[in-house]
Amino acid sequence: MAIDAATVRKVAKLARLNEPEARLEPLARELSAIMTWIDQLNEVDVEGVEPMASAVDLKLPLREDVVTEGGDPAKVLANAPLSRDNFFVVPKVVE
Numbered sequence: 001m002a003i004d005a006a007t008v009r010k011v012a013k014l015a016r017l018n019e020p021e022a023r024l025e026p027l028a029r030e031l032s033a034i035m036t037w038i039d040q041l042n043e044v045d046v047e048g049v050e051p052m053a054s055a056v057d058l059k060l061p062l063r064e065d066v067v068t069e070g071g072d073p074a075k076v077l078a079n080a081p082l083s084r085d086n087f088f089v090v091p092k093v094v095e
Contacts, residue, residue, distance in 0.1 A: 001035040003028050 005024040008031065012019045019027065073086040082089040 001032070001039065003031045003035060 005028045008019070008024045008028045012024075077083040077086065077088065080088050
């Protein structure tokens with residue numbers, strides 16, 4: 001899959017990245033090379049291969065699932081910069 005400078009410009013705009021015009025063509029070549037490599041990976045026969053999360057076959061120990069009364073709010077909020085009514089107070093990040 002070939003990616004051109006116009007596509008890079010459009011993606012950069014959508015991602016709100018400010019890339020200089022001189023950098024668009026080299027980025028297009030790099031992204032095209034990555035897409036070519038991904039196409040090569042798609043050609044690999046993985047029939048019968050089990051998905052894995054790690055190269056080491058380990059089973060994680062599970063802890064017993066015990067119902068508790070919960071934590072003490074005073075202890076939990078002791079290091080909070082600001083709290084109100086047993087909740088953390090944080091600045092609004094979504095407008």
